[in-house]
Amino acid sequence: MAVPGxxxxxxxxxxxxxxxxxxDVLAFDKRGRTRVFAHHT
Structure with a gap:
């Protein structure tokens, strides 16, 4: 997981x-693809 910036x-x-x-908190899969795991406002 990562929070860019x-x-x-x-x-x-x-x-x-x-x-x-x-x-946004991003999650990575085994192939290096990302998806938004959580959005914080």
Missing amino acids: MPIGSPGMEAPDGRRDPY
């Missing part, structure tokens, strides 16, 4: 003002 508000990227950008 390290968006503000994702785990480890918390903003001091509480701002959160929407982001």
Whole structure:
């Protein structure tokens, strides 16, 4: 799993003002294909 771009508000990227950008968590299969696993707003 991966969260491309390290968006503000994702785990480890918390903003001091509480701002959160929407982001997708991607899952990879054995062939390297990706799909959206979860969307956070």
